[in-house]
Structure formats: C-alpha cells, structure tokens
Amino acid sequence: MRTRSGRGAMRARAVVATDGEATRYAAQNTVGGRRLVLGKDGRLTAYARTGEGVLRWTELRPGGPDWSGPDFFPVAGLTHLTVVQGADTYVHFLGRREVPRPEGPPAVDVVHAVQYQTGRPVTEWRSLGNPHQDREKAARFGVPVAAVSGSGRVHVFARNAGRGVMLRSEGPTGKWEPWTDLKGSGVQDGLAALAHASGRIELLAGGEGDAMWWRQGDADGDFRQEQNIPLRVAPGTVAALATGPDRTTYYWADPDHGGFVAHRPGGWVVPLGGAPAGEPLTALRATLDGYDCTVLAHRDLDRQVMLAACATENEQGGLWWSPTGERSLGAPALALDGYGRVVLAVLDADGALRIARQTDAPGLSLAPSVRV
DSSP, rough: OOOOSOOOOOOOOOOOOOSSSHHSSSSOOEEESSEEEEOOSOOOEEEEEEEEEEEEEEESTOOSOOEEEEEEEEETTEEEEEEEEOTTTOEEEEEEEEEOOOSSSSSEEEEEEEEEEETOOOOOOOOESSSSSSHHHHHHHHOEEEEEESOEEEEEEOTTTTTTTEEEOTTTTTBOOEEEEEEEESOSSSSEEEEEETSSSSEEOOHHHHHHEEEEETTTTEEEEOOOOOOOTTTTTTTTEETTTTTEEEEOTTTTTSSEEEETTTOEEEEEEEEOSSSSSSSEEEEEEEEEEEEEEETTSSSEEEEEEEEOHHHHHHHHOOEEEEESSSSOOEEETTSSSSEEEEEOOOOOEEEEESSSSSSSSOOEEOOO
16 A cells, blocks of 8 residues: 655644643643544544643544544543443543542542533533542552443453453443452553444553453453463553454564564464554554545654555564654644545644544555644
8 A cells, every 4th residue: 555645744833832732732742542532513522631631623524624622521530541332422521530649649530521512612520530539659650551342331440450341331321439459460551442343342551471352242241361372562552453343453563573563362473574663553443445444643763654464364464664744743633524535643743633634545545634
C-alpha cells in the first residue's frame, strides 16, 4: 500500500501563554484509548488533555472539513485519562486522579464520566474508588483502561499495588459492582482491553517476563486467565485491534530488539520495524482499494508520525513505514470518518489539533493536514 502525506515536515515552535485561557485551551498531552471517535450521526470528535481538564473538538458535519472547539471540561488532578467507546457510540472517560493531602501520599482514585451524543455535554465525574484501603498502597494504584460490552456495560481494569490486575464492572442495572482481583504477577502499566462484536472482552498485560491474557467465555461473563504468553513487552506499548471474529491482533514494542511486533495468541510473532517512542501504536481497519486492510501509525523517536498499511492479518507479507510529514506532541490518532475515509489526527507544537484526511487516490494517500 502507498502511504504518503502532502504536507512537509513541521517546524517546532515554542509557545508562550499570555494568560490562563491560552494555557487552558492548548493541549498538553494526548489521552489513552480512542483519541478520535465516530459518533452515531457520522461526525468525528477528537480529545486531548491539559493540566486542568479535557479538550474536545467536534466536526460540524459528517466528513468535515469544519470543526468546532476546543471545548473545555474541567477536572482537577488527572494524571492519566483513557477514552473508550461502546457499540452504542457512548463515549466513556476513565481517569486516574490524585488529590494532594497535607501529610503522606496523595489520595488516588478512578473517576468516570460519559458523553452520550456527539457535541453534547459530558456528565458529572463520579469516583469509582480504589480497591486499596491502605494509603501507601492506594497511592501506587495504576492507570485504568476500559472496554464496553455489547450490552453497554463498562469494564475497568488497572494494575494494583501488588502488580496484579483489578477489575470493576457495571452491573446489569447500571450499579457498579465491587472491585475484583483477576490476579497476575509483575503487571506493568499500559494494559490493552478490547471488546469484540460478540460482546466478549479480552485483556492483555505485559509482565516482567511474560504477557498475561484474560478473556470472557460469554458476553458480560466472568474473566478467566489464559496461559501466559512467553514474550516480553516494552512497558506502556501494547495496543489491540479486532482483526477477525473474536480474534485480536496485539501490537507492542520489542524491548530486546527494538521495533514493533504483531502477535495473535497461538500464532507467531511478526516483526514490523519502526522506531517506537515508548507508547502504543494506533491501529485501524479500513477498506483500501476494495481490500480489508490494517492501517498503523506511530510516533518515532524524533516525534515524527509514521504510517503503514497491510492486508489485515497478513503482516508477514511486509509493510513499510512512510513519514507523513507530521510531528506530534503525543501518539497520533486514526479513525474512519462518516464517509469511510481514513483520518489522521495529531497535536502540533502549539497544542492545536491538525487533521489529515484520505484522498481519492489509490492506496492510502492523505491530503495535507489542516489546523483546526
């Protein structure tokens, strides 16, 4: 597949904020999970973080090119934020929050909010608590990730202080169930959770020597831990993509040899190359020239955004990373717009959103990016 962008390399520019508003509306980091989502009405929404809360940009009509925003949603104390979308298109926000105390470690909990429709307000942020009662252990609680089952129930996972995995799920009535210990050993932050079209959810966690894998036998059923995968994972680099019925391809950075790899449990590890910047790549399924393809994007060590594409589940056939000419403050985002075109979103050096959209040319060709 041809992958290219019409925009040349961007010059990094220093930004001096003249007032609090300039700081508030300039993104300082990306969010985890779905940074670019497609709503039921066919409009895209992009999310990023500042030191004081969440930023949101919204397409004015399906397919663009005009956007509104950024809208600002204050939430104090967030150290991390993950965005996940269910089959109902509701967008869920899961954050790790630290609140300083006069003495001792900060109070740490997980907070949750929902956006039910494109462009609509975000609900009140509600605490999901922390499974640790001991203050020292609670302060070491990890970064949450989440997946939404076919019935719309949210399942939240995080590393605990003992480096196992904890789960908290919404019950059938919407009431949150207690935290559950899924066990595990030596778990690193950077878990990857995914919900299949069947409604079943699975989770992969990197460990000190092995990767650990949990799956549901039935939608909204119990999670069982499968046999460990004897592969090492660079911390914080795991990504997951559904590439077949109840089948997931996992991607991560190889800590021993560098570069990304692709792996489907029970299969071989396929080297993908690239120069990882210590964060997950972004993966998207798209139809290119009539073929089911996987599009991959990541940021290299120089913050340059690289793009590649291959036939889905045929990484061994080879893929080639192409520079897009974009540089980003954090990991890039990929999504399909309301017309099925691939869209690449990045944050520029000023903390503004830039959008590059697929053209009508064969393969995967992106038009020059536009600052929103």
